Amino acid sequence: MAGKPQQRTLATRRRILEAASRLIVEQGFDATSVDVIASEAGVAKATVFAHFADKASLLIALHLEQLENLSTAMEAEVEALAQDPARKSASIEMARLLAPWLALYRENPEFARLFLVQSTLKDGPYTRQFLDACFGMEAKVMRGLSILSERNALRSAADIAVLTQGVLAFYYHVSVGYNLYHVSTAAEQAALMQGLLQALLERHT
Known part of the structure; x- marks a missing residue:
């Protein structure tokens, strides 16, 4: 069973992916910046780069x-x-x-x-x-x-x-x-x- 830190990591990654998916559908890949994805996911830009x-x-x-x-x-x-x-x-x-x-x-x-x-x-x-x-x-x-x-x-x-x-x-x-x-x-x-x-x-x- 995953511990709480790992669960938080997986939950954060899932939020980033969900935000990216929504934004790319709405705006297109080229027009979607990492800053906007981070803001939509409620995380820091550095957090996005920590995962991807x-x-x-x-x-x-x-x-x-x-x-x-x-x-x-x-x-x-x-x-x-x-x-x-x-x-x-x-x-x-x-x-x-x-x-x-x-x-x-x-x-x-x-x-x-x-x-x-x-x-x-x-x-x-x-x-x-x-x-x-x-x-x-x-x-x-x-x-x-x-x-x-x-x-x-x-x-x-x-x-x-x-x-x-x-x-x-x-x-x-x-x-x-x-x-x-x-x-x-x-x-x-x-x-x-x-x-x-x-x-x-x-x-x-």
Whole structure:
């Protein structure tokens, strides 16, 4: 059972996260300062930084549960792919794996930017968890492609590591396209992703 000091720490962290969530929804991430978050949470600015390395870490913390759920669901989807030898469409399977990630970043454009600037993030426990989720996503894409390769569902002589980077590059491109309004709808985003994956992965006759 957590002692009182730990309970107070958890309660303070929860207040900061709740305040940040409300303000970011109302004002947007860029327009929400740490000073305003601290004031809304009823704590000193230094207290916010005692819990979170910077504002980006705070944003990551708000979405960690979603990332964990996505990672778990993606692992289950890869396992289902491994168990069903009839599933041989590489573009469909990769699009299926990545669709929930595209939805998360489509709905949270500020969070999507963090995915694209990973190397600039300040180190800390939340950042490390975020990066672990990103690396885990890459590993699951690679495993899915390996399964499809064993079924001769990919281009002949395909290098799995190179194809994995290609899939992720298209994922970044489609995510950015949506958030910069070059791709205006979720359906258009899904169609673009499917088309790019088909061109990269499928055998051509």
